[in-house]
Structures are given as structure tokens and as C-alpha cells.
Amino acid sequence: MKYLLYIFTLLCAVAFSGCSTVNTAERAQAQSSPQMVNDKRIITDGALNDYAYIAGINESRVGGLLKIQVRIVNSTSAYRSVNYKFTWIDKDGMEIESATSPWMTLVLEGGESKYISAVAPNPNVCDFTLKLLPNVRD
Amino acid sequence: MKIFKTLLIISLLALVSGCASNNATYVDSGGARSIISTNKINIADWNAAAASLTNDLLSSGALEKIPEKQPVKMLVSRIINRTSESIDTDMLTRKITMVLGNSGKVRVVSQDAATSELAEYEAEMTGKKVAQPKITMTGKILEDRESNSDLREVTYTFFLEVNYRGTPIWSGEKQITKQSEKSSFGF
Numbered sequence: 001m002k003y004l005l006y007i008f009t010l011l012c013a014v015a016f017s018g019c020s021t022v023n024t025a026e027r028a029q030a031q032s033s034p035q036m037v038n039d040k041r042i043i044t045d046g047a048l049n050d051y052a053y054i055a056g057i058n059e060s061r062v063g064g065l066l067k068i069q070v071r072i073v074n075s076t077s078a079y080r081s082v083n084y085k086f087t088w089i090d091k092d093g094m095e096i097e098s099a100t101s102p103w104m105t106l107v108l109e110g111g112e113s114k115y116i117s118a119v120a121p122n123p124n125v126c127d128f129t130l131k132l133l134p135n136v137r138d
Numbered sequence: 139m140k141i142f143k144t145l146l147i148i149s150l151l152a153l154v155s156g157c158a159s160n161n162a163t164y165v166d167s168g169g170a171r172s173i174i175s176t177n178k179i180n181i182a183d184w185n186a187a188a189a190s191l192t193n194d195l196l197s198s199g200a201l202e203k204i205p206e207k208q209p210v211k212m213l214v215s216r217i218i219n220r221t222s223e224s225i226d227t228d229m230l231t232r233k234i235t236m237v238l239g240n241s242g243k244v245r246v247v248s249q250d251a252a253t254s255e256l257a258e259y260e261a262e263m264t265g266k267k268v269a270q271p272k273i274t275m276t277g278k279i280l281e282d283r284e285s286n287s288d289l290r291e292v293t294y295t296f297f298l299e300v301n302y303r304g305t306p307i308w309s310g311e312k313q314i315t316k317q318s319e320k321s322s323f324g325f
Binding site: 062063065067083098099100101102103104117118119121122123133135136137 | 166168169170171174182185186188189190192193196197199201202233234236237240241242243
């Protein structure tokens, strides 16, 4: 019986050792007033949505260029990585290719949230799309 | 017995042909399926560094604060390579200058001798002088390697600075760290 308890404790220790999560603290009443984007989501991978959940999208203009910032949350307790890419659309609905928006990799500890951002390549851009893809290299 | 022999030969052939397969496939350049390694700066790293530094520069508003009419003439100066590999720094600067040029904020001066000569000739013919670039871009790429018994790690630091009339007006840095497991054979 003692052995069983010992093995159980050991197994628990091994299981939880790989799941360090992030604790955070922030101002209770935020002083900033971000301009939030009313977004539309197409979820084709539910599991990805668990560890790369889009908590909010806000926008601003910098030097006449559209800047988009997205808050991504890893709601699982495991360390994860996710690939993301912004694409830009001009006022005529045409996609604008840009070297500022390649596929990028974001790594997130368990329970961590991070901001990703990108700036549009020219002043004619008025819309964007954000694509998220699981780690496909493993 | 004969059937087993035939099946064995067919299986072996299938196995060998599978192993010897050299079918290439297209992937997104520097995309999510591109190969990454710890022994060099991969295309995905160049893309990430250029994108991050350009986003930083455009977000900073530093180019709008320059008291010159846009687009401001810019010269890409020296990018120092302090890594162990021989690299073409155009992999970083070309992408950045392309985006800055397309944004309408900057006009990059060509470093091609024939183009510069032609510009000088044209200016001379019209009795003008070729305007000197008002801003310069310089930078450095550094490499740092670490390892323990199981893992090897490399960090590349991409540092970039923009100067107006010799004074720094913006500087940015992007670090990219990659880890890989060591081979069990010690290679």
C-alpha cells in the first residue's frame, strides 16, 4: 500500500512538472481606452482555439498607417506555440502583399496572454485578416 | 515458401523506394512549414526580424518627426555581421527598405554605381546637384550560443538604428532564440 502511494505521488509530480502556468496581475480598472474591433471569427480547429484564444482586437493609426493589436490567450496549462499571419486589404478589397506580415511564431506558457501587433504596409489599407495555425513543424 | 519470398521482396522494394523518395514539395517561403535549424539564420528568422523591426519603426512615429518633406532620402549604411556565418545582410535590409519605400515615408538611395553615376549625370545636365540622403540606417547582427547536456540553443540579435543628420532618432532590436535537442550520438 505504501509503495502504491509512493508511486502515485511520483506520477503526480511527473505529470505536473511539465505544466507550469503564468500568474498575472494588472490594474483593476484599466486607464487605457483601446479602440476595439468588432470581429468575425471562423473556427475550423477547436483545439487551437483553446490555446490560442483571441481575447480582443484593437486598432489605431500610426503616421496614417493602420495598426492592429491582438491579445492571444493560452487557456490551457501547457507550453504551446502557434503560428500567425496578418494579411492586409485595401479599400477596393484587394489584398496587399507585405514583407511586414510573414508567418510568425508565438510561444505561450500555460495560462499566459500576449499581444501581437502589425502595421499595415501603406495608408490605403483599411481592413485585415489574422490567420492562426498550430505548430505544424513537429 | 515461394509466395513468402515474393512478398518479402515486394515489401523490401516498397520500403527502399519509400526511403529513397526525393519528392520535393512547395511550401510557403519562411512559412509555418519551412525548415528551421540552430546552425544558421533561416529564412523564417530573416522574415521575422525584418517584420518586427519594420513594425517597430513604423509604430514609433520617428519618421514623421523628421523635419523634411516625405519621402525622405535614406541610405542603407553598414550592417555589421558578428555571427559565425557568412551572411548577406540584404536579407534583412531589402525587406525593410521595400516596406518603408512602399509606405511613402522614405526613398531609398540606390547603392548601384551605375545608377548613382546616371543620377549625377542627369543632375549635372540640369545644372543641379544630387541631393544627399538625410537619413541613414545602420545595424548589427549578433550570435550567442549556449548548450547543456541535452539541448543546444542559439540566439540571434538583430539591431537596427536610424539616424537623421548623424543623430540617432530610432533604434530597435529583435532577438530570435532557437533550441534543438542534441543527437544521441554526440554529433
